[in-house]
Amino acid sequence: MKNLPLLFCGIFFALAFSFTGLILSSNIQIGSLNQTTQSLNENGNNIAGETLYPLKTAGLAKQGKQVYIEMGCIYCHTQQVRRQGFGADYERNWGPRQSVARDYIMQDRVLLGTMRRGPDLMHVGGRPLNADWHHLHLYNPQITSKGSNMPPFAFLYETHKIEGEPSPDALKFPPNSEYGPEEGYEIVPTRDAEALVEYLLSLKLDYSLPEAQIVE
Amino acid sequence: MDTAPQSNSQIANPYSSKDAAVRAELSEIDASIRSSALFFTVSAIFWLLAGTVFALITAYKAHEPAFMADGAWSTFGRMRSAHLNAMALGWGNNIIFAIGLWIMARLCRAPIRHGGMLTIAGIFWNVGLTIGIGGIIAGDITSVEWLEIPHYATPLLAISYALIGVWGIVAFKFRKGEHVYVSQWYILAALFWFPWLYVIAQVMIIWFPARGVVQSVTNWWFAHNVLGLWLTPMALATAYYLIPKVLGRPIYSYYLSVLGFWALAIFYNWAGVHHLIGGPIPVWLISAGIVASVMMVIPVIVVGLNHHMSVVGLHKEVWRSPTLRFTVFGAISYTLVSLIGSSMAVRSVNEITHFTDFTVGHAHHGVYAFFSMIMFGGVYYMMPRLLKREWPSATLIKLHFWGSAVGISVMLFALHVTGWIQGLEMNNPDISMLEVVQNSIPWLKARTVSGVLLTFAHVAFAVNFFWMLFAAGAVRAKQGPTLLDSSSKEGAA
Numbered sequence: 001m002k003n004l005p006l007l008f009c010g011i012f013f014a015l016a017f018s019f020t021g022l023i024l025s026s027n028i029q030i031g032s033l034n035q036t037t038q039s040l041n042e043n044g045n046n047i048a049g050e051t052l053y054p055l056k057t058a059g060l061a062k063q064g065k066q067v068y069i070e071m072g073c074i075y076c077h078t079q080q081v082r083r084q085g086f087g088a089d090y091e092r093n094w095g096p097r098q099s100v101a102r103d104y105i106m107q108d109r110v111l112l113g114t115m116r117r118g119p120d121l122m123h124v125g126g127r128p129l130n131a132d133w134h135h136l137h138l139y140n141p142q143i144t145s146k147g148s149n150m151p152p153f154a155f156l157y158e159t160h161k162i163e164g165e166p167s168p169d170a171l172k173f174p175p176n177s178e179y180g181p182e183e184g185y186e187i188v189p190t191r192d193a194e195a196l197v198e199y200l201l202s203l204k205l206d207y208s209l210p211e212a213q214i215v216e
Numbered sequence: 217m218d219t220a221p222q223s224n225s226q227i228a229n230p231y232s233s234k235d236a237a238v239r240a241e242l243s244e245i246d247a248s249i250r251s252s253a254l255f256f257t258v259s260a261i262f263w264l265l266a267g268t269v270f271a272l273i274t275a276y277k278a279h280e281p282a283f284m285a286d287g288a289w290s291t292f293g294r295m296r297s298a299h300l301n302a303m304a305l306g307w308g309n310n311i312i313f314a315i316g317l318w319i320m321a322r323l324c325r326a327p328i329r330h331g332g333m334l335t336i337a338g339i340f341w342n343v344g345l346t347i348g349i350g351g352i353i354a355g356d357i358t359s360v361e362w363l364e365i366p367h368y369a370t371p372l373l374a375i376s377y378a379l380i381g382v383w384g385i386v387a388f389k390f391r392k393g394e395h396v397y398v399s400q401w402y403i404l405a406a407l408f409w410f411p412w413l414y415v416i417a418q419v420m421i422i423w424f425p426a427r428g429v430v431q432s433v434t435n436w437w438f439a440h441n442v443l444g445l446w447l448t449p450m451a452l453a454t455a456y457y458l459i460p461k462v463l464g465r466p467i468y469s470y471y472l473s474v475l476g477f478w479a480l481a482i483f484y485n486w487a488g489v490h491h492l493i494g495g496p497i498p499v500w501l502i503s504a505g506i507v508a509s510v511m512m513v514i515p516v517i518v519v520g521l522n523h524h525m526s527v528v529g530l531h532k533e534v535w536r537s538p539t540l541r542f543t544v545f546g547a548i549s550y551t552l553v554s555l556i557g558s559s560m561a562v563r564s565v566n567e568i569t570h571f572t573d574f575t576v577g578h579a580h581h582g583v584y585a586f587f588s589m590i591m592f593g594g595v596y597y598m599m600p601r602l603l604k605r606e607w608p609s610a611t612l613i614k615l616h617f618w619g620s621a622v623g624i625s626v627m628l629f630a631l632h633v634t635g636w637i638q639g640l641e642m643n644n645p646d647i648s649m650l651e652v653v654q655n656s657i658p659w660l661k662a663r664t665v666s667g668v669l670l671t672f673a674h675v676a677f678a679v680n681f682f683w684m685l686f687a688a689g690a691v692r693a694k695q696g697p698t699l700l701d702s703s704s705k706e707g708a709a
Contacts (some may be wrong), residue, residue, distance in 0.1 A: 004396070011405040015412055015445070016483040022429070022437050022489060026501055031427045041587065068475045069359040072293015078571060082494040087567055091645035104428035109421075111359060114491055116571035116642065117278075119649050141281070147654050151281040151292050175232045 032061070033102045038208040053207045056106040064199025067192045069109065071153065078113035079122045082206060095123040095205040100212045103205070118150055123205040132172050134197045135189055139171055140179050156193035162186050169194075235544050236440065241325060248327035249318055250602050252334040254685070256314035257511075257595060259342050263306025268667075268674050270299035277665045279660040289353045297352050297364040300581035303583065304362070305345055305373070308591075312450045314336060315594040318602075319457045320384045320403050323390030328383060337379035344372035360421050360431075362439035367422050375414060381407045396504055398473040402453035404479060409445040413438050429497050433489060440488030443501050443582055449480070451546060451590040454521060458543050458590075459526050459599055468525035472518050479515035482510045490561040493570060500607050508560030512554055520551035537703040538613045543593030545621060549585035553578065568643065573656065574635025584670075585624045592616070592677065600697065605687055607698040612680040614700060621674025634659030 007168055035052035046052065057065055068074075081095030089095060104110050129137075135141045139157050141150040157171070162184055171187045173180035181187050189197070208214045274295045277283050284290040321328050329332065348365035349355070356366035364645070365373070384407045388400065417438035420426045427436060460466050467473060489505025527544060529535055534540040553704070557578060560569050569575060596613065600606055607613060634656045641652045 007396070007401060007404070010478065010481060011408055014405075015409055015485055017482075018437065018485040019412075019416070021504065022486065022501060023420070023434055023668065026433045026498065027420075027430050029498060030430050032530055033428065070355045070357060071288065071291055072297060072357055072359060074359045074361075075293045075296055080495050082504075085492050087570075088643045088645040092649070101429050101498065102495050103496060107428065108425055109359070110429055111432045112429065112492070112495060114571065114575065117653065124583070145650055147650055147651055148655065149278060149281050149660075151277060151285050155286060155288055 005035040030101050030105075033105050035106070036102070036210060038210075039213075040210050044118075053209060054103050054106050057202060060195050060198040062199075063107075064197070064202075065111075067156075067196040068111070068199055071196075073121075074111045074113045076115055076117035076150070078116055078120045079203070081122050082122060089120060092119070093123075094120040096126075096214045097205065097208070097212050099205060100209060102209055102211070117164050118148070121200065121203055124203050125186035125201040126204040126206050131197050131201060134195065134200055135171050136173065138193060138196065139187065143179050144176060145174070153193070156190050156196070157187050158190060159185055159187050174197065222544035224262065225333055231614045242322060245321050245325065245327045246318075246601055248329070248331055249321050249334075250331075252328070252331050252338060253314045253598065253602055254647065255320050255335050255338050256310045256317075257599070257681075258347060258685070260307050260310035263302050263310060263345075265678060267299050267302035267307055270295050270302055270672050272667050272671060274299050275660070275664040278646070279657050279664065281506060283573045288355060289340070293359070294353050294355070294357055297357055298349050300344070300362070300363050301349055301352065301364055304363075304410065304447075306342075306349075307342070307378075308447055308587065309348065310338075311595070312447075313341075315454055315573055315591060315598055316403050316406075316450050317380075317387070318598055319399055319453060319594075321387045323397050323400050323457070323581065325393060326387045326390040327428060328387060334380065334383050337376050340372060340376035344369050344376055348373065358422060360435055362420060362442060363417055363435070370422070371420055374411070374418070377411055377414070381411060382448070388659070397456075398467065398470075398477065399457045401477050402449035402456070404503070405477075406446050406449040406453075409441070409449075409485075410700075413441050413445065419631055422633055424634045429492075429495070431568070432492060432495070433497060433501060436488040436491040437485070440491065441485050443579075443587075444480075444484035444487060447583065447587045448484070448550075451550070451587045452476075452480075454590050454594045455523060455543050455547050458539055459523060459547075462537050462540050462597070463527065463530050465530075467520050472522040473542075476515045476519040476522060479518065483511040485514060487561070487668055493561070493563060506561045506563065510558050513558050516551055516554035520547070523547045536699050538610075538617070538698065539593045539597040541617055541700060542589045542594070542596065542620075545617075546586050546588075546590035546593065549581065553581040553586055556581070568639035569635060570639070571642070572635040572638040573631045573659070576694055577631025580631070581622065581628050584620075585628065589620065589624075592620070595681070599681070599684060603684065603687075605684065606694045606696070607679050607685070608683045608694070610698050610700055612676045613698065615676040616673045617679070617700075619669050619676060623666045623669030623673060625666075626669065630659045630662040632668065 035054065036054060037046045037050040039047070041047050079099075081097070081099045082089045083098040084090040089098075103122075104112075115138065133144060135157075138153045140152040140154060141148040142152075159181055160167070166186055167188050169188050171189070206214075273284060273290065274292065277285075277292050277295065281292075284295075317328070317334075320632070345365075348369035351366035351369055352364050356368075357364045358366060382697045384403060388404055391400075417434055418436045419592075421431050425431060456467060486504055486508030489501050490509045493502055493506070495502075527540070534544050559565055560574070560578065569578075596607065636658075638652055638656055641655065642649070
């Protein structure tokens with residue numbers, strides 16, 4: 001090749017083209033999305049007085065998201081529900097509807113994920129799993145899900161000698177569990193574990209959006 | 217492209233000339249880049265070994281979750297990310313800086329000036345990377361795929377990259393001769409594309425996060441293009457350089473080279489969105505990604521054909537040369553991995569393979585079986601010319617080749633099969649997620665076995681390399697190239 005201006009222009013415009021087409025245009029399209037009420041009035045505006053969705057993650061749950069990031073949960077768990085008929089996300093009760101771009105606009109870091117070594121977590125807070133279950137599962141997944149290859153996060157918990165009253169936060173092991181503490185000891189979550197569980201419980205796709213209604 | 221080259225053989229000839237003056241010129245160029253290329257190669261091999269250790273830990277943890285589970289630092293997500301970054305930015309980038317810049321300097325027939333500065337920039341790159349991977353393990357991981365390195369290390373990486381990449385462009389500016397060879401197009405383009413991708417991704421995801429899933433689109437535009445516009449062009453440039461050099465005959469077709477280059481440049485950079493098929497982003501973006509992914513068949517077939525026709529009839533020479541045995545393995549893998557990749561972008565296939573180990577297998581098919589194998593070939597070719605001494609042991613080269621070839625084949629088989637099964641089972645809600653996981657365990661164990669084979673291969677490579685580098689007298693005195701077939705002593709390695 002001898003035509004160097006063509007070479008340089010080609011190299012530049014090849015990437016400029018996809019940068020414009022994929023990044024800038026999606027920034028225009030998605031960047032203009034705002035919070036909205038679950039349905040719109042006849043003029044296409046938000047209905048006054050109703051809650052705006054999606055909600056922003058705040059407080060302890062927000063700290064929990066940071067723990068989720070630091071532990072690399074994203075490498076085995078997605079946070080996206082595919083539409084009915086494409087995969088079995090809906091049938092597995094991973095969410096009552098598909099997730100759409102607007103569901104993520106309040107997130108500083110979007111954790112869609114691309115690997116499902118475990119279930120999707122977009123709606124994990126809406127499933128019948130309480131904080132006690134989550135703590136046991138995080139402490140050692142074998143307690144609640146025998147045979148899982150999820151690593152235990154026991155380092156997020158502390159073992160204490162019971163002095164006086166047992167702690168109300170102590171993990172509630174099933175009777176005679178081989179993973180339970182010794183007699184006279186209890187296992188309590190650290191603040192990181194409390195925050196992580198709070199975050200997991202806050203993950204809910206239980207609201208409708210004008211473009212994605214939950215069909216009962 | 218305005219004029220057809222007179223004859224490809226005349227173009228290729230100056231670099232494999234028997235003419236003493238031309239050889240002297242090449243020797244001078246090699247001398248100018250020797251210390252920095254050696255520094256990058258040594259760094260690359262250290263990262264390769266470190267990345268292999270992280271990989272073994274990760275692979276073992278995937279089926280033995282209680283292994284090394286006592287501390288946050290060694291949890292699966294961090295070990296996996298340390299592996300990815302050590303391999304991509306440690307092994308991959310360092311070996312590109314070594315071989316890519318060396319090839320660029322040789323083809324431009326321009327000695328590298330102030331090579332010491334290049335080495336200093338390289339030291340900063342590796343310091344930045346060490347801080348970055350230390351940060352991942354310490355818990356500052358960003359959980360953004362392919363961009364896990366924490367924000368305090370990335371500016372150092374970006375600046376030192378800029379200082380390194382500019383050397384290739386400077387060499388190009390001071391080139392001699394009219395014609396620009398295909399390897400130079402690829403290297404020039406990649407040196408320019410990588411910083412653009414990296415800086416945009418850092419700014420839009422980490423520094424000033426874009427709204428919602430724009431981050432995800434940017435993430436996959438970046439991550440897929442690290443493969444497509446950085447590792448791939450560098451490996452193709454290396455293959456385009458090595459095949460004619462070792463075989464002593466030109467690349468089959470100039471026009472196929474041109475077509476392959478431009479088709480890659482135009483299509484590859486749109487393809488990344490296929491990682492978001494079924495995801496919460498506008499459908500037209502995904503469709504654009506699918507179309508581009510399928511269009512990638514064109515450059516892949518063209519390049520595959522061009523490489524195949526360049527080696528056809530000389531299979532014995534290919535098998536005998538350490539360089540070409542690795543390079544041709546890589547070139548064949550390029551065709552296979554790309555065709556599989558294009559089909560994975562089709563919605564009905566993606567519905568099964570998405571979110572499974574099939575993708576993990578595919579990534580290793582590309583980065584290892586294609587990119588790394590060609591780069592191994594490049595190291596086997598470059599080192600004797602930089603050091604003016606031969607590889608000490610043909611046996612170690614064979615161990616490296618067979619460990620790598622069998623290891624990666626076992627891994628790809630295991631991950632593709634288990635990924636496909638996982639996909640089918642996950643799409644069947646009657647099978648619980650726990651069963652899906654348990655059915656994959658035997659295959660994940662096979663993956664660990666493949667990792668052990670790859671470890672042997674990398675150790676053999678490293679031993680041979682350092683033996684050569686700190687050569688004992690016996691190696692220095694060795695005459696003739698180290699070939700993999702003792703019956704014949706002629707030809708280039």
